[in-house]
Each structure stands twice: as C-alpha cells, then as structure tokens.
Amino acid sequence: MMNSSGVAVEARGLTVQRGSRTVLRGLDFTVEPGRITGLLGPSGCGKSTLMRAVVGTQAKVTGTLQVLGSPAGHPSLRPRVGYVTQAPSVYTDLTVRQNLDYFAAVLRPGRAHRDTRRDAVTRALTEVDLTSHEDALAGNLSGGQRTRVSLAVALLGTPDLLVLDEPTVGLDPVLRRDLWQLFHTLAAERSTTLLISSHVMDEAERCHRLLLMREGEILADDTPDALRTAAGTDTVEEAFLHLVDAAATRKENAR
C-alpha cells in the first residue's frame, strides 16, 4: 500500500507558483501512514495550495511529490485519495442523498455495486450526523451542515489518504469532538492517513504530528509534545508563536 520508504506523502523541494507569487518555497516534509497530520499556519500561508498539490489539482508544481508511492495526481491515486475542499463543494440543487448517490456512483460505478453504494452512503450520512436531513436540498442547509455533506462525500470510498481542508470550521464543539473521534477511528481501524488543515490551534493537540507553516515555508515538523518541549511552552499555540518570532529574528540577523 505504501511505498518502500514507508511514508504516505513525501515532498522534496516542493515549489508552487500561483499567478506571479511563489506560494510554496522548496518544502521538504513527509506524512506518516495511518496517522493524523495537522497542517497549521496563518491565513494565506499556503495550506490549501499544499493540499491541492497533494491531491493533484494544483498547476505549476515543481520538485518531487510522492503520494502513496506514486507521483501526486497520478490517475491510479484518484480512487485512493479523498479530498474535501475548503469551501463546501456539493450541488446545492440536489438533496443530500442525491449528492452522495452521485459521487458514490463516480467512485464505484455500475449496477453490480448498487447495494455497496447504498450502504456507503448511509454510513457516510451517519458519520457526519446528517441522516435526519438526507432529503433536504443541500442549498437549504446551514453552513456547517453543508460542510458536513462535503465531508461525507470524501468518506464514501474508504480512501487510503484523506486530505481535509479546514473540515471543522464553523462547527459546534460537540460536533467537532465527534468528528475528531471519527478521524481517530479512521486512522486506528482503517489505517487511513489523514492530512487535516486548520488554523484553530487547539485542534493541533489532537493530531499525531504537526506541520507548522508560515509564508510558504515549513517552520516545524514534529509531534505536538516535542514541539511544546522544544519551545518550553504549555500549548502548541505558544510554541507556534515562539517559532514565528524565532524565524523573524533569524531573518533580521541574516540581513
């Protein structure tokens, strides 16, 4: 399932150009299989761009980027990678179930799989707690509910790698806790690799590993514990601020 080096994602010198800006600058990082990796950093630092590069929808990517043993965006990866975009991407003029039915049919087409598809849709609806709204138009849902429909689509095909771009934004604490429990279950029971972006630092504590980003660069790649210890702080948030200040000072001194 994984490549020989035993990592789910491996980037070497990953650089992305968007418009006239270099949004990612020569990143080196790895994502461990079967674990939850948090991607954290301030707005505009390049989290979504990095995720788009991993799922293969980002143009102008240079350097090497291996995903599950193949180059990112390789056709063989499409059934194995689930992706939730930052803005919910569902058909607002279809009901919740009709949305899921269609995406399920894209993943597992054909009459032979009808029962499997129905089960997958029902399971995904339960996982995001939307069973009671399955016949509502996606356009008539609240923002958080629509986010969950979008998330349910990614859960349909039992992917090996789930790339989730701020999946818990705008959700209440109870639902957020439930979803993080689901993420941990996926990692533990299905060995799913999860790459989850957020700019809410308290979610960082729930990840196995963290990639801290700032202005298109990776400041740190470690476990939450190690980050706190290294910076001598109590929370990941403080550790992150510490790293940002240190990076700024280094830049000053280099000048």
Add this chain to the structure above:
Amino acid sequence: MSGTTATAPLNPARTLATAARVLRQLAHDPRTVGLLLLVPVLLITLLRYVFDGSPRTFDSIGASLLGIFPLITMFLVTSIATLRERTSGTLERLLAMPLGKGDLIAGYALAFGAVAVLQSLLATGLSVWALGLDVMGSPWLLLLVAVLDALLGTALGLFVSAFAASEFQAVQFMPAVIFPQLLLCGLFIPRDQMAPLLEAISDVLPMSYAVDGMNEVLQHTDITGDFVRDILIVAGCALLVLALGAATLRRRTA
C-alpha cells in the same frame, strides 16, 4: 506531472450517472424546465400568427426556427450549468475523483440531448399538427435535425464556458457566438444571395447546415443527398466541439 491520461475514454456507467445527476438537478428547478419546454412552443405559435397572411413564409422561417431554438437554449443552459460546476468547486472535486473528462462531457450531452428531444417533440408536433406547418418530408427528420442542433448547442456551450469567468461573461458569449451564425445562416436572406465573402463565412458556420437541413426536409419528400451531408456536418461539428470542450477541462488549475 500533467495528469491528463485517462484510463478509458468513456465509462458508460459513470456517463449515465452524470446524465442522471444533471437531470435530477433540472428536476429540482421546474421553472427552468417549464421555460425550456414552453418558450419555443409559444414563439412558434406567435410566428404562425405574425405570418398569418403568408403561410409559405411561415413554412420556411418556422422550419428554420425549429432547428435554431434547441441550439440557442441548450447553448445557454449548458454554458451556465458548466460554469456553475467550475465555480462551485464540484468540478475540481470530480476531476480529483476517478471520473474521465469524457464521462462528464458525454453525461452533459446525454442529459441535455434528452431535454432537447422533449422540447423538439413539443415544438415540432405543435407546428406540424396544429399550426399547419407544411413539410414535404417526414416530421421525424425535422426532429432528428433539431436534436443534432441541440447537441451542437450543448457542445458550444461547454466549450465557451471554459473561457467565461463569470455568469456575465457566459451570457455575453450568446450574442458573440450565436448571433453571427443566426444572421448568416440563411434565415433572413438565402445564403446564395449574400455577398461572396459573407457566403464563404456562412459556409464554415455549423448553423448554416442546421438550417439547410431543415429546408431540405421542408422541400423534399424523400431523404436527399444534401440532407445527409447537412446532418453529417452538424453532427461532426458537435462531436468536434465536444472534444474541444473536453480538452479545455483541466485537472490542474492555477
């Protein structure tokens, strides 16, 4: 890292699922369906009474319009629908999934082709059996041309939506792409009476053949060689533009 290689050009099950999804979206929008089906019927009725005194004129303009309606409506509907697919992020999501570009394009063509069959059945049926449109050939041939025209409209709509960044732009492509064809297709004056340059231009515009084909059915009892040539050209153009449309779909975007 181009990522454009598709495993097979078409997967029938995914194509059908896509067509069914597009039709389900339409089903949630009864007003659009109503407009799609009724506007041509009302316009052709209006035309009948505008030319109350000259039934010959109604025959020729009416037959041409039966070919032009599906082209224009499907052009508009498709260009907006695919633009929405692009801006809502569903296109990005679909192309990150194992869906071929061909499946998506063919799914749209199938869904809107089906709507066009219904639309043309109503408009052609009403014209021939209630409004006294006088065709020498079989009305089914009128229907065939109308459906091919609809396919051409869908193809053009898919293609131009790649160049439209907003609904405003998409709607403006209608006059830009359709009106020149409308002026030059022989609806207003026969193409062989136009200035040579204009006639040459009209020779390379697909709508000209759509209208020619309609007029062949109007004037001949049996299927003529010209008719076969006309519908082959329209169908060929539709397929060509659909292929171009597929080529404009990019899995990787800036």
